[in-house]
Amino acid sequence: MRKCEMGDGLFEFEIECLQIAEHATPGQFVQVRPAESGNPLLRRPFSIAGVDGKNLLLLIKQVGQGTSLICRKECGEHLDVIGPLGQGFPVPCEDKKYLLVAGGYGIAPFIFFTARHRHAQGEILYGAKTKNEIKFFAGHFSDMTSSGWNVSCITEEKIDGKSGLVTDLLEKDLCIRSEYEAVYACGPVGMLRKVAQIAKNYNLPCLVSMESRMGCGFGVCLSCAVPIKTVGTPVYRLACCDGPVFRSEEINWEKL
Amino acid sequence: MRKCEMGDGLFEFEIECLQIAEHATPGQFVQVRPAESGNPLLRRPFSIAGVDGKNLLLLIKQVGQGTSLICRKECGEHLDVIGPLGQGFPVPCEDKKYLLVAGGYGIAPFIFFTARHRHAQGEILYGAKTKNEIKFFAGHFSDMTSSGWNVSCITEEKIDGKSGLVTDLLEKDLCIRSEYEAVYACGPVGMLRKVAQIAKNYNLPCLVSMESRMGCGFGVCLSCAVPIKTVGTPVYRLACCDGPVFRSEEINWEKL
Amino acid sequence: MTKEFAPDLSVKLGRLHLKNPVSVCSGTFGYGEEFSDFYNPSELGALVTKSVTLEERAGNPPPRIVETPSGILNSIGIQNVGVKRFLEEKVPFLQTLKTVRIVSVAGSTQEEYVEVVKMLEGTKGIDAVEINISCPNVKEGGMSFGVSAGSAAALTAAVRRATAMPLIVKLSPNVTDIVEIARAVVDAGAEILSLVNTFRAIAIDIKTRKPALGAVTGGLSGPAIKPLALFHIFQIALKMDVPVIGMGGIMTGDDALEFVFAGAHAVAVGTANFIDPFTPLRIIEHLKEYCRLNNVLKFTSLIGEAKKQIG
């Protein structure tokens, strides 16, 4: 394993695992074990941010005990990883345009997506809290651009007097353009909810990658339930194996 | 904190703690916290092996989860230590001779004892499992010798065809010499039991440093009970505050 | 004796013959198929399915899982496909396995348990049923069947009449006196006991100041409960003579040995499956190795050693 700190508690990990690298598709994730000793017990899910030969790329943001333990591991240490897990984003059609919307580390699956699908093209809208975050991803953004994807960023922190949310960008973009086949989104649930609403307003199909607490990651513990729109008794689908990517209109946003 | 690996899972730690270094006496111990996260929960007791200005010397042998975590700490890291705790060995009389018997890391309090009491003199008998262990302590042994203490070693592993237990040395020594004021011993309970027996046979006062599982180290949890010889209902004394050094004839060896 | 002798790990639990004493806990192994990406479940001594109810159940609202020190708290709410779909969709895979296949059954009323068991009766690929008596009892006002000797016995007796299959009853540890319940269900026809189910527990989310689980109350599992589970198993071993499948926080081979010494005839791995899906296989290997190193020819001679030693 190799890691590199990008700053503000954000780390890039490169993990050698041919088995996973060979089979991974964008939108899928892996389960990483934070501690041998058992505190915390459970693995932590992270989107696959890319593959490079037999290596796997992950972007990990330190937010609690598990991610702190993972980020404290030393280069060269072994990382216990299970994957690839879940259903990723569908393969884009070559002649269609896509709108990818990401918030924070939600950019991870789209780094993989744009690297894998160089033939496709479209727009990437990225929202961050701080301008630092945008700097961290500068390299990835220029890779995306050279793969034919156009990147627009916005931050909650003011840059040159401008600030805002990625959903503001989305509204603006859809106001002037209408050639998209679909919107794909990954980020915090509040953002996803808003993206789903906006896409619906513009009558665009929308896929969202949902976060959920996961006990196992491979469909046996049934803890990663995502509420689904139904009439009558509630229905849940599993983020780890039915998702994490769902059609936004499937999801019962009110129960989240 | 600084540490140095002597080999075979044995480490020497130097910890800056003026407060403890100032007040420590040989035979006392400190309680070291192995993990912030709480697995294992309890502190681990270690004899004070010396003080050097504001520094504290510990010898720590890796035997389980707690000692492994402590020994894995990096130089410069902070070590959470409480002490000095317990009752140490009494100050020796200047014109008397003492016989110190140690097994394994049980040498620790005697390194401190002989450094502190340069005026006293006598014999040190040291028993080890392997010849490596003797090498590790070579420096300490030569310090002891120059403080006027005579050191004899024996190992369970054959060296030049000879091998044996430290209690064999003790028998032999007491056979030929009888000028000792007392025997002081520190090591595994099996060794202490035998030393106590031999000292009794030679009518010598004997002090032993007892190991016990410790919940707190400062007399409140009552978990470090050492059975005391009585008639009728059992009586216990606390290794952490009544001991760890006890008169051997006080102890109910059968209940250990 | 050579180092390479093969110890006999097999164990008899009533009418069930397990080739090794390692099973998996209901609700932590899906319906078996989910693990076939990792290994062939036929390597297990036995397996227990997720609890099956008469009707399909959607389960509880999320969050359904919270971590606590050395434990996890869950409130899945017996989400399952229902016995009909279970028979159609899940049993065919079980039929391909060469291990003891145990179906866990749950319900809100005695009638529901009986009906499910009747539907399972005679199905190829099912070797035994395990009755999960920790479900809330709708008729008795939400307390579970498993916390009163009377309702536990009545339920066991009713199921006993409904099936000729080997009958396992899974006990709840949330009781004052586990032996009282254990005696009642054995008298009512249980052939094997399995314990423990999870412990009632809650966690509070400091940020919202609310219970952290969507369903408020959950069940605690994992290493945190191991010493509690061992206590209950030891009580039964001291006072009764019934085969016991022990579970609760087993992560390693040494944990499994603790259960065996305490009196468990077999062990089941639960929460550990989520963390390292290969845990049951590692434990089988560890037990084999332990027997070899200690010249134990038959695993069964280790059962209840702690009891023997305190007389």
Added chain:
Amino acid sequence: MTKEFAPDLSVKLGRLHLKNPVSVCSGTFGYGEEFSDFYNPSELGALVTKSVTLEERAGNPPPRIVETPSGILNSIGIQNVGVKRFLEEKVPFLQTLKTVRIVSVAGSTQEEYVEVVKMLEGTKGIDAVEINISCPNVKEGGMSFGVSAGSAAALTAAVRRATAMPLIVKLSPNVTDIVEIARAVVDAGAEILSLVNTFRAIAIDIKTRKPALGAVTGGLSGPAIKPLALFHIFQIALKMDVPVIGMGGIMTGDDALEFVFAGAHAVAVGTANFIDPFTPLRIIEHLKEYCRLNNVLKFTSLIGEAKKQIG
């Protein structure tokens, strides 16, 4: 409101007034004096002594303590100096303290409890008694007073008649229905409840294959039991209106807040005292800071928030 306002941490538990809601658990703080090397116990909201019995007790044979995942298992056996020496040797120190001083009382028979309480009655330096009903009841054949509503109530009533002091009853969590016991002791005259005591548990030493504790069975404490303790406290908060001192695995200020939101009026620190003797003071600071950051003027407004929120 300025950032520097001083929140009111005081809390009333029946007739007891605590200047802050942080106490320490019986058996984890000696008789108070042992901690004066670390800090002045007067800083605590209250303190509870080691349980005192009529006669001096030697305690159980070692080993008396074993570590388990996120927990410790103890079988001290109420080693204590007996009430006579307690009054002579320990009370003088208590008299110097400016905090609520609670004496924990234990016994093997109802008569023993009553006699100890009578001897404490009217002593300067004692503000309340806490009845530890988790001791084995010799007359009822070794089960503890605390696991049956009848014996718990009878004991409480007998002690109630023997003293005019504020009466706290400390509940055992090893019961099917904590609310049943809680109601019984409150009806019998308990003014305050404290819970939980330790959970019955064992550990097996793999090397000897025997129970790891000298006394075989012990009590589990520490972070492992926190979600279980919270469950019991929440049950009482939902169904009763009685002041509760909450304990079980509290290590941090956030842990303490969980107990408060679940319904505890005050909290007590136990096992954590062994690991970091300053834990209670850190928790007091944390609560103060939490109130400041959240503009909480009176700590008491936080009690039972989790209940309010689920309605």
